[in-house]
Amino acid sequence: MTPVLEFRNVGASYAGAIVLQGVSFAIDEGETVGLVGRNGAGKTTALMSVYGVPHVTGEILIDGSPIGRSRHEPASRGVSVVPQGKRIFPNLTVEENIHLGRASGRSGYWTVERVFALFPNLERGRSRHGTALSGGEQQMLAIARALMSSPKLLMLDEPTEGLAPVIIDQLTEAFRAIRESGTALLLVEQHIGMIQQIADRYLALRKGELVGDGPVEDLGKREVQELIAL
Ligand SMILES: Nc1ncnc2c1ncn2[C@@H]1O[C@H](COP(=O)(O)OP(=O)(O)OP(=O)(O)O)[C@@H](O)[C@H]1O
Ligand SMILES: [Mg+2]
Numbered sequence: 074m075t076p077v078l079e080f081r082n083v084g085a086s087y088a089g090a091i092v093l094q095g096v097s098f099a100i101d102e103g104e105t106v107g108l109v110g111r112n113g114a115g116k117t118t119a120l121m122s123v124y125g126v127p128h129v130t131g132e133i134l135i136d137g138s139p140i141g142r143s144r145h146e147p148a149s150r151g152v153s154v155v156p157q158g159k160r161i162f163p164n165l166t167v168e169e170n171i172h173l174g175r176a177s178g179r180s181g182y183w184t185v186e187r188v189f190a191l192f193p194n195l196e197r198g199r200s201r202h203g204t205a206l207s208g209g210e211q212q213m214l215a216i217a218r219a220l221m222s223s224p225k226l227l228m229l230d231e232p233t234e235g236l237a238p239v240i241i242d243q244l245t246e247a248f249r250a251i252r253e254s255g256t257a258l259l260l261v262e263q264h265i266g267m268i269q270q271i272a273d274r275y276l277a278l279r280k281g282e283l284v285g286d287g288p289v290e291d292l293g294k295r296e297v298q299e300l301i302a303l
Contacts, residue, residue, distance in 0.1 A: 075137040076101050077226045077257050078123070078152055083131035085115070085122045085281075092118050092127065093281045100226060105248075105258045107268030107289065109301060110278035116261045117157055119278065120228050123147050124154070136225075148177035151225035155215045155232060157261075163203035167195050170203060170214050174221025181223025182254055188217040191247055209240035216247065226257040233264050245270060265292060277301040 076099035085093035093115045100106055110116050122129045124144050133140050135150045147153070161170050171185060189196035192213040198206065206214065212232055219227055233241045241264065248271050252258060262268050268275060268289060275292050277285030277300070284300055291297045 074101055076134075077136060078259070079132075079134040079137075080119075080122075081132040081134070083119075083122055083129065083133060085118050085127040085129050087127045091281065093122065093278075096131075096278075096281075096283045098276055098283060098286055100257055100259060102225060103252075103255050103257050104274060105252050105272045106260070107265075107272040107275045107292075108259060108261045108278065109263075109265065109268065109275055109285075109292070111302060114278040115281040116278055117230055118281075120154055120230055120259070120261065121156075123152060123228070145177065148222050148224070149179060151179065151222075152228065153177075153219040153222050153224040153226075154228045155212075155219045155230065157230035157234070161203045161206075161211050161214050161218070166200050166202055167206070167214055168199045171195075171217050171221060174218035177222040179222040179224075182256075183220040183223045185221075188220050191220075191250055192217055209236050209243070212236065212240075212244065213247070216244075220251070220256075224256060226259060227251065228259040228261075230261045231263060232260070233262065233267065241267065268292065 079099040080096050083093060083096045108116050118127055123133055124147060125142060135152055140146060194210060195213055195217060233244055245267055248258060269292055272289045275289050276283060279301060285297060
């Protein structure tokens with residue numbers, strides 16, 4: 074099976090400062106993968122490498138062919154991201170934000186009806202402006218927007234950061250439903266418990282290098298925890 078996303082010996086740097094080195098991994102269709110590592114380990118940089126944000130070396134492939142230079146290309150080829158922090162348009166309504174997710178031109182399983190079924194409170198607040206939403210609702214909106222291109226792989230950068238436990242539970246349920254739909258997930262999370270609950274596999278970064286890639290059960294092992302130094 075050709076992986077949805079593959080990194081081959083990927084390096085990344087900001088203005089000459091190297092923050093990722095020799096990173097190789099592959100994510101298959103429908104897989105749920107947790108990406109862990111301490112603050113500054115390079116998790117965000119790894120996700121943003123797909124968009125060429127820092128200077129990137131090595132090869133990144135979607136469905137077996139290399140990505141080009143356009144920042145819109147990954148979404149149109151089925152890889153979408155929910156960046157760290159809440160990236161919604163505060164002056165637009167919930168519905169307008171969701172429709173922006175159609176810009177990639179891709180369509181498939183995820184429709185407005187389905188994302189509203191996934192997040193019923195967004196449906197109830199469909200005409201509210203972004204500014205009127207709670208932190209959790211903003212995160213749900215960012216996820217809903219990313220789903221509108223029916224990605225094969227959805228990458229999420231610390232989606233539970235700063236949210237209350239009850240909201241984290243709601244998001245965990247939503248990730249389960251997204252997983253059930255066949256969408257692969259790459260989830261950057263400090264909240265290891267969540268990864269243990271829903272992921273098949275984990276990847277671990279330490280100081281810009283990949284130090285772990287294995288079944289999620291291994292995250293419970295002391296030697297693995299020490300290696301990642303969570
Ligand atoms: N725009 C930037 N310019 C220069 N250096 C950066 C930039 N963004 C990140 N870095 C550096 O790159 C390294 C990796 O950062 P990155 O944000 O990828 O880590 P992270 O694992 O996502 O951390 P966190 O858990 O805090 O989100 C850090 O040393 C950071 O200081
Ligand atoms: Mg980060």
